[in-house]
Amino acid sequence: MWKYLKGALVGAVSLVAAGAAWAENPNIGVIVPTLDAQFWNSYADFMKKGADELGVNLVVLNADNKPDQMIKGLEDLVAQGVDGIIYTPYWATATPGLTLAKQADIPVILTDSYADFDPQDALFPNYLAFVGPSDRDAGKQMGEALFAKLEPAEDGKKYIAVVNGTAGTSVAIDRRAGLQDALDAHPDVVVVGEVDGNFVRDTSQTVFESLWQGNPNVQGVWAANGGTATGVIAAITSAGKKPGEDVIVVGMDLNPENVDAVENGELLFDIGGHWLQGGFALVMMYDHLKGHEVPADKANVKLGLLPLTQDRVAKFRADFPGGVPVYDFKAHSRAYNPEAQTAVFEMKYSD
Template structure:
C-alpha cells in the first residue's frame, strides 16, 4: 500500500509541476510554426466598413489569407474601440498564433497589448499606428506615411494658389477623431500650407471618414461661410459627400470650390477624372499580401522591420482619367 501511495503521489506531483511550468500553447512559442498541421491562425480586427478604402482593405486581407493558407479569424469593430479590445481578448483566449488589427484610435491599447505580450502572441499593426508607453507590445507596423500624404495634399494647394493676392479660405473635413490618419494628415497639411500665409483653414470638423458625414459637415460649412475656395477632405468618401453638398448649394465642385482628397479609390478617381475633384493623394489599401508575409515571419521568430511603409503616389485630373480603367479598388 505504501508503494502504491508513493507512486500515486509521484504521478500527481509530476502533473502539478508540468501544469505550473506550462508555457504557451503549441505554435505560440517563439519560433513556433502555427496551429493544426502547421497552419497559422491569425486573429484580425478591422476598424469597420466606413469607406470604399476600408472595404478594399478587408477584401485584400481576406483574399491574401486564403492564398497564403492562413486561417483568418476576422472581426469587424464597427468603428468602436471597445469592440476591438473585446475581439483581441477573444483571440488571446483562442490561442491564435498572431494578432493583427487596424486601431480605431491611437490611444488606450496598453492593457490589451500587454495581455497579448504576456500570452506570447505577436501583434502586427496595420494601416494605423498606436501611442503606447509599453515596450515590445507589437512587432511591426504596416501602413502608409500619413504625414507625407497630408503634406503632398498641402503642397499641391500651395502651388495651385501661388498667385493668390488675398486670403484663400480652406475648410477641412477631418477623419475619425483621435485616429492616426486624421491626426497625421492634419499635421502634414498644416505644415505644407504654412509656406503661403494667404492659405487659411477657416473651419475644420470631423466627418468620421464617411460620405454621409462629409456631406453633412460640408452643408454646415457652406451655410456658415459664404466664401470657400477649397476643401481638404482627409479621405475620398468625405470628399464625395462634399461634392453632393456643393452641388446642392448650386455651385460647381472642382471649379467654384476646389477639392483635394486622400485615398484614390475608384469612386474618388472617377470624380477626379470627371473634374469634380482637383487632386488626390493615394493611400493604397491592398495590404493583404504584405501582412501575410509579415505574419509568417513573426510566427517563425524571424526579425522584421519596426515599420513597413507602403508606397503611394498622387494624381491630377488627367492622370486619373488615364489610369482609372485599370484601378483595382
C-alpha cells in the first residue's frame, strides 16, 4: 500500500533481502522535487504503474522543494543499497548525486533537468541516460500562442508579464530561452517584469500579484508550468478580473486542472505530457539492470510535447481518457520483449 508522507518516504514496497530476489525484483529509488505539484504526482503515479507491471520494488522520496532534502534523499537511497536511482537534479544536484551513486556503484538516470555534461560521460559512467522535455521549443510555442492572441495597446505594443520556474534549473532556463526566441521575432511585445514562481501555485500567485500591482498594463502572462499558471489564474480571479478575457494566460504541463482551464477558456494554451519521462526512465533502468545496456545514441532523450488549445480539448479527452495514454511497460522493455526498439512514447493526437 502506498503511503504519502510529505518530505519523507512517499511510496515504498518492502525491500527484499535475499540476493536472488533482488536480481529478480530490482530495487529502484526515485526522488521528485516536490509532491505539492500535480505534475510530480502524475510522474510518480505513472512510475508506480510501471513498477507494478515490471516487478520493481519502487522507493519514492519527496525533496519537498528543498535542496538539502534532495541530497539527504540521495544519501538515504545509497545507504539502502538500491540497485538504481532515478531523480531530477534541481538545485545543481547532478554532480553531487552522481558522485554519491558512483562511489556505491549505483547506476543513475536523470529526468526533467539535465546536467552540464552528457550521459555516459567518462567522469560518470554510471550516468546511464537523461529523459526530459524539449523545454526550449515548448517555451517558444507558449510565447507565440500568447503573442498571437493579444491585441496591441494604443501605442502599438503588447505587454506581458513572465512568471518563471525554479531559478537555476535547466528546465526554467530552457523554457525562458524559448520565450526569448519568440520575443526576438516579435519586437512589438514588451516584458513589463519577471518573477520566479518556483514552479508551484501559491508562490506563483503571490509573486504575480506583486508584479501586477506595479504593472497594471499587463495584457498577458507567460507562466512556466501548470502550477504557475494555476497560481496566476487564481490571482487574476481574486482581483475580480476574468482570466482568458481581461488577462490572457499560457502555461505548460497538461495537468488535469489546466486542461479544465483550457476547456473553460481561462487558459489559452497548454503543452505537456512529459510526466511520462519517469516511466520511460524506469523501463530504461530496469532493462539495464537486466543486462540490456542503454545505447549511447538513445541515452539523451528530449521529448516532443503535445500542445492543447480549446478546440482540441474534446479530442484530447477522447484520445487520452483521464489524461493518460495507453502504455504497455512490458512491450517497451527489452527484458520482456526482445523486439522492443525504445521505451519512449510521445503523446500525439489520433488525427
